[in-house]
Amino acid sequence: MATSNKTRLVDEMKMQSGQDPNECYQCAKCSAACPVTAAMDLLPHQVIRYLQLGFEEDLAKSNTPWICASCFTCAARCPRDLDLARMMEGIRLVMLRRREGNKFGPADLTPEQLEKLPQQALVSGFRKYNK
Template identity: 55%
Template structure:
């Protein structure tokens, strides 16, 4: 959920969280000027609690907890539509990947446990989907 009050400060905007996301993703989230073209083209917004550009805004504001708790970073399928539409060249898929990586770091937990997957699901899943899913959802 988006906070109703945001503390805008140089420390947040230039803070450790923004730097870390930029470092892992290889992007500069501060290049985003919130035009919304990424979100208007994203095929998965129906399942996202926050739009992709809203997640970028949270990162820009240094709001780590809010950015990591949204389901958007897990719903993103890395389809790159947003990147193709972004006039500022921001690769949101890489930013989402960086946020997932930060969320899965020590102190957190795997989003899925392979041993919990029912055998009938495992039998039906294409191997590629299984491998990419485990890469995405586990430490």
């Protein structure tokens, strides 16, 4: 069990997001406020806890950063002024850059989908799942 948070993922995430997970005191308000926890395997505050403790491998397996819809409710509610959505974004970026490459591009969509989906959804989808 890694108990140091001086791992690469945490450092990179901090650099990407400008957020320090050690500022969190685990009140779990983010999890209580998050509208999509039902689909997550780890609750948002648990993701932060894993970051604090450096459980990098477990984080790599978790679907939570990918489920996060970036609605920013967590950031608006957080009493420690942490922006969780940015942290999730940071984790996603680290993962994508580390091994997987782009997860999702225009080639993955049918012409009808491309036709029907709003531009904004496409752009944010590409941003979320690509390098």
